[in-house]
Amino acid sequence: MKKSLTFNGVGKTYGRTVALRPTDLEIKAGEFLTLLGPSGSGKTTLLMALAGFVQPSSGSILLDGQDITNIPPEARNFGVVFQGYALFPHLTVWENVYFPLRARNLGRAKAREAVDDALALMELKPYADRMPAALSGGQQQRVALARALVFKPELLLLDEPLSALDKSLRKTLQTELKELHRKVGTTFVYVTHDQEEALSMSDRIAILRAGEIQQIASADALYWRPETAFVAGFLGRSNFVPMSGATVDAGAVTALTVLGPIKAQLPRDGVDVPRDACIAVRPERIAVSRQEPAHQNRVQGRVVSLTFFGTHVELDVEARGTLLNVHVPAVQAAQEPGLAEGAEVWLGWDADVSLVLPQETAAA
Amino acid sequence: MNASLFPRIVAWAVACFLALPVLIMLPISLTPNRYLSLPKDGISLRHYKSLIDDPQWIASIADSLFVATLAAMLAVVLGASFAIGIWRRGGMAERVLQPIMLAPMIVPPIVHSVAFYKGWAEIGLLDTYTGLILVHAMKGTPFVILTVAAALANFDPRTEQAARSLGASAGRTMAWVVLPQIKGGLLSGAVFAFFISWDEIIVALFITMRQVYTLPRRIWDGLEDNIDPAIAALGSLMILATVALMILQTIKKR
Ligand SMILES: Nc1ncnc2c1ncn2[C@@H]1O[C@H](COP(=O)(O)OP(=O)(O)OP(=O)(O)O)[C@@H](O)[C@H]1O
Numbered sequence: 354m355k356k357s358l359t360f361n362g363v364g365k366t367y368g369r370t371v372a373l374r375p376t377d378l379e380i381k382a383g384e385f386l387t388l389l390g391p392s393g394s395g396k397t398t399l400l401m402a403l404a405g406f407v408q409p410s411s412g413s414i415l416l417d418g419q420d421i422t423n424i425p426p427e428a429r430n431f432g433v434v435f436q437g438y439a440l441f442p443h444l445t446v447w448e449n450v451y452f453p454l455r456a457r458n459l460g461r462a463k464a465r466e467a468v469d470d471a472l473a474l475m476e477l478k479p480y481a482d483r484m485p486a487a488l489s490g491g492q493q494q495r496v497a498l499a500r501a502l503v504f505k506p507e508l509l510l511l512d513e514p515l516s517a518l519d520k521s522l523r524k525t526l527q528t529e530l531k532e533l534h535r536k537v538g539t540t541f542v543y544v545t546h547d548q549e550e551a552l553s554m555s556d557r558i559a560i561l562r563a564g565e566i567q568q569i570a571s572a573d574a575l576y577w578r579p580e581t582a583f584v585a586g587f588l589g590r591s592n593f594v595p596m597s598g599a600t601v602d603a604g605a606v607t608a609l610t611v612l613g614p615i616k617a618q619l620p621r622d623g624v625d626v627p628r629d630a631c632i633a634v635r636p637e638r639i640a641v642s643r644q645e646p647a648h649q650n651r652v653q654g655r656v657v658s659l660t661f662f663g664t665h666v667e668l669d670v671e672a673r674g675t676l677l678n679v680h681v682p683a684v685q686a687a688q689e690p691g692l693a694e695g696a697e698v699w700l701g702w703d704a705d706v707s708l709v710l711p712q713e714t715a716a717a
Numbered sequence: 718m719n720a721s722l723f724p725r726i727v728a729w730a731v732a733c734f735l736a737l738p739v740l741i742m743l744p745i746s747l748t749p750n751r752y753l754s755l756p757k758d759g760i761s762l763r764h765y766k767s768l769i770d771d772p773q774w775i776a777s778i779a780d781s782l783f784v785a786t787l788a789a790m791l792a793v794v795l796g797a798s799f800a801i802g803i804w805r806r807g808g809m810a811e812r813v814l815q816p817i818m819l820a821p822m823i824v825p826p827i828v829h830s831v832a833f834y835k836g837w838a839e840i841g842l843l844d845t846y847t848g849l850i851l852v853h854a855m856k857g858t859p860f861v862i863l864t865v866a867a868a869l870a871n872f873d874p875r876t877e878q879a880a881r882s883l884g885a886s887a888g889r890t891m892a893w894v895v896l897p898q899i900k901g902g903l904l905s906g907a908v909f910a911f912f913i914s915w916d917e918i919i920v921a922l923f924i925t926m927r928q929v930y931t932l933p934r935r936i937w938d939g940l941e942d943n944i945d946p947a948i949a950a951l952g953s954l955m956i957l958a959t960v961a962l963m964i965l966q967t968i969k970k971r
């Protein structure tokens with residue numbers, strides 16, 4: 354049942370609007386791939402092209418090497434969970450889940466076992482005879498999942514299935530979805546604009562921006578080795594320091610910035626320093642101390658604001674006219690005497706946590 | 718006190734204005750006299766009996782039922798197809814075509830009548846069931862379009878996509894997902910179209926003669942000599958049927 358999918362230059366334009374630029378993408382059999390990006394970045398377009406509801410303007414989609422670009426949605430055998438679930442309001446829960454089997458010409462009696470199994474998997478047995486309108490948001494979502502899984506699809510596509518739910522329910526269902534992915538082993542393609550959701554659930558995440566995949570990698574690779582300033586800023590937080598030039602010596606970059614020369618690194622081997630570049634540093638990778646630290650990069654600054662967040666303390670430090678955001682674990686901050694607003698401090702970090710990234714996409 | 722009394726009086730006055738002319742039919746239909754009057758010395762069911770006994774009344778009721786039923790069915794098919802199609806396409810098509818399709822509601826019936834009299838005479842549809850059914854269906858179609866369009870406004874188009882992704886063909890999606898969800902609009906459109914035909918008189922006067930003799934036409938012709946209280950009996954029966962239907966409906970909803 355596991356199939357791999359390939360996008361060959363799939364693009365979509367509506368008149369002059371480019372919803373999706375020609376995109377290459379490889380979806381591995383059995384993986385949990387998340388499409389993450391701001392509103393209007395083309396996530397739904399990509400997913401609907403996969404489902405067969407959007408006819409690509411260019412390129413082709415292959416399922417295990419077979420071209421499915423022109424196959425209608427009902428013949429693709431993909432489960433789709435729509436935003437807002439799109440349950441059939443005139444059918445009971447049981448009939449909703451039976452629907453795909455009925456479409457495959459299976460009689461009620463023959464389908465009973467499969468439907469009941471799917472309902473049991475989603476813990477929906479007690480609600481089988483209810484109408485969808487008489488269910489809570491979480492229950493509706495589980496019906497949508499049961500309906501999309503009951504016919505053992507080759508691929509499950511989910512478009513922001515949790516966005517309508519409150520935070521605590523969302524957390525529970527995230528865990529359930531991940532569990533479900535493990536249990537059924539089907540390939541999941543999941544759309545969200547919630548980065549925490551993406552980080553906690555996915556095997557791989559594709560970051561979309563303005564109809565283009567910026568980077569596709571595992572959660573921690575994206576977090577620690579972003580390849581564009583947009584990714585570094587969209588996933589978690591980053592301090593960006595503009596560069597006015599750089600010298601490269603055997604892979605080691607020394608960047609010229611308003612903070613002075615900064616020792617930095619390129620995101621991966623073999624790339625050149627981009628023409629319009631900046632330095633990106635995660636707030637939690639910057640150390641704060643009252644004495645001059647031993648890090649490769651050191652700057653002196655003054656604490657402008659200090660906010661306590663329980664697990665960590667967040668500082669805004671002004672150094673040579675630039676504001677740097679720094680996260681210090683609360684335990685450590687407590688051991689640092691005199692760490693308060695207005696205090697003069699040293700900031701220090703090493704070359705391997707300051708990345709040289711292309712800048713033109715840092716806006717947004 | 719006064720402030721809340723006044724609107725109530727107005728409300729009751731309006732209700733009486735609307736209901737009394739209808740309710741007056743009930744006593745009239747029970748008059749023992751041969752002419753239209755309120756019963757004075759006792760009541761009688763003779764006019765109800767004459768309704769059943771007179772084969773002409775029965776024939777006209779049958780004609781009207783037949784024409785109205787087929788016209789309503791045709792109007793539902795045409796109106797629903799148009800409303801669904803236009804809803805799919807949206808945009809320009811909707812803005813331009815919708816008003817054109819609603820034209821039969823706006824064009825004065827007398828204009829229709831003259832036009833169809835001439836046209837049907839050309840092609841031999843005068844005084845035929847087909848001729849009358851076609852015109853009545855055309856008059857009912859705009860109402861079906863309006864009720865179905867209203868039902869579609871509350872329809873979630875994603876359920877249609879969901880059905881397709883779950884393996885249902887376009888045809889099955891229509892039958893299993895779209896039509897059941899707009900059932901209410903189809904039904905009220907059908908009721909509208911039925912009653913438009915049921916009491917349509919102007920076109921019927923022009924394009925029917927003896928072969929097709931609908932109820933409104935018979936009543937109209939009867940008015941010319943002497944008003945038969947059987948008309949009041951007929952009206953009362955229809956009101957009773959409507960009330961019975963409404964009661965049934967409310968009981969079912971409970
Ligand atoms: N049918 C359409 N006609 C014209 N433009 C469209 C159409 N569908 C999408 N677009 C445009 O394509 C772009 C991408 O849309 P898409 O729905 O894929 O975004 P998204 O990433 O899913 O956003 P969101 O997070 O808000 O759902 C948007 O600029 C949108 O306006």
Ligand SMILES: [Mg+2]
Nearest residue numbers: 396397398512
């Ligand atoms: Mg979307």
